[in-house]
Amino acid sequence: MNNPTKGIDVSFSTLTPKACKALWKDGVRVFWQCLWTGSQTPATAATNLQIAKEFGFIICGYISVTSSHNGYWHFANGRNAVSDEIWDALALVVCDVELQFIPNQAIRDCVEAIYHAGKRRAIYTSYNAWVANQGDPHTFTDCLLCNALWDNNEDFDFPSLPYGGWLPKQVVCEQYTGGGDVFGVNADRDVWDGDLLKGDTRVVYTDEKLTEIFTELLKSIAHSLDIGVTTANALIQHVNSHPGGGATITMAGELAPLVEKVNALEADLAKFKTAIAVAAVANG
Numbered sequence: 001m002n003n004p005t006k007g008i009d010v011s012f013s014t015l016t017p018k019a020c021k022a023l024w025k026d027g028v029r030v031f032w033q034c035l036w037t038g039s040q041t042p043a044t045a046a047t048n049l050q051i052a053k054e055f056g057f058i059i060c061g062y063i064s065v066t067s068s069h070n071g072y073w074h075f076a077n078g079r080n081a082v083s084d085e086i087w088d089a090l091a092l093v094v095c096d097v098e099l100q101f102i103p104n105q106a107i108r109d110c111v112e113a114i115y116h117a118g119k120r121r122a123i124y125t126s127y128n129a130w131v132a133n134q135g136d137p138h139t140f141t142d143c144l145l146c147n148a149l150w151d152n153n154e155d156f157d158f159p160s161l162p163y164g165g166w167l168p169k170q171v172v173c174e175q176y177t178g179g180g181d182v183f184g185v186n187a188d189r190d191v192w193d194g195d196l197l198k199g200d201t202r203v204v205y206t207d208e209k210l211t212e213i214f215t216e217l218l219k220s221i222a223h224s225l226d227i228g229v230t231t232a233n234a235l236i237q238h239v240n241s242h243p244g245g246g247a248t249i250t251m252a253g254e255l256a257p258l259v260e261k262v263n264a265l266e267a268d269l270a271k272f273k274t275a276i277a278v279a280a281v282a283n284g
Contacts, residue, residue, distance in 0.1 A: 001156045001171065003194030005029050009062070009175065011037065013186040015048040020055040022183035030091075030192050031057040032173075036078035038066035038099070045081050053089055058197065062124055062146075063110060064096040071095075071109025076277040079117060090119065091197055092172065094146050097125040100133050107134075111143060113277060120144060120199075122172065127163050138165030144196060146173040154191050172196040 007030030008023065015031070023031075031052035033045050045061075052059050063078030065071055079087065087093075095110045111121045124146035130136060145166045149157045153176055159168045177189040 001168075001174070001191065001193045002196070004154070004156075005058075005192040005194040005197065007032055007058075007060075007173070007190040007192050008182055008185065008187040009060075009190060010034065010048065010185060010187045012042045012044065014044045015051050015185055017051065017055070019183045019185045020051060020057070023185075024055065024057075026183070029058055029194075030060060030190065030197070032060040032062065032190065034064070034096075035061040035081040035093070036063045036074060038064040038068070038074065038096075041077065041081040046083065046086065049082060049086050049090075053086065058091050059086075059089055060092045060094065060197075061090050062094040062096045063114070064098070065102055065106050065110050066099055067101040067103065067106070069106075071106040071111070072113050072277045074106070075110045075113035075117070079278050087117070091199075092122055092144070093117075093119040094122040094124045095143075097123055097134065098129045098148070102133065104134060104137055104139070107140070111140070122146060124148065124173075124175075125164075127161050130164050136163055141165045141167075141170070143170075144172040145170055146175065146190075147171050148175040150176060150178050152177055154189075156191070170196075 006026070006028045008028055009032035011034040031049070033049050033052075034042055035045055049059050049061070061078070061082070063074055065074045078093070082090075093114050095107060095114060097107055107123070111123065115121050121140075121143040122145070123140055123143045125134075126148040129148075141164070145158075145164070147158050149161070151157065156168070156171075156174060157176075158166075158171045158174060162168070171193065173190050173192045175188050175190045179186050179188055182189065
């Protein structure tokens, strides 16, 4: 774990200015708040995050999913817990998976809804919850992992008890205590990978993988811009025949205007889908 950074997470407890000062003095830099328990939003959620933000903490949120509703519904309730200003300030919003009988599709739907609302894909769970309850699926390795292992020790435990197909370098947080008094706040204690939390999620791809990505991207561009099959195939052949499998800065520069247009179209569509989900919950 790079740049270990102290954090706490809370559900219903109230964060006060006095507690903020004590936490900061203790070296805590991350404040993580429950946005949605699966059935309700903690009354203090928005206020806690606002106070933490004003004191300079890195703020994060989490949204719990249950077996009672689909992931989009849980996401929408969590999103409605805070203002646009606070949502935009959240460094990470995590899908919380710890209860029994949650369909894996509900987890995926919540993760994707969070992603389309502008945040990285991330899951909070534990070895027991993921292996015993979910069947240890390895289909969520596109997500960062917040691992719960309550051994009351700040050391990094995931490498000794891995699961889900995740790699140690994908673990952004390890929660090492359950609820307890932390300077007057009922909270869990965490250690965060400061580099991952700040967005250092670089991935190194092989030439073959980059060629595959560029090919799929070009197909998407062709479809979105309606440039026609002949032109699309010519672009694909040009990429695949380019030295290095097409994975060069030169090719990226040549494609940049097209990529920008496709990204804009996809972003607009994602915002539209998110707005529909949020409005549906807000309107009952």
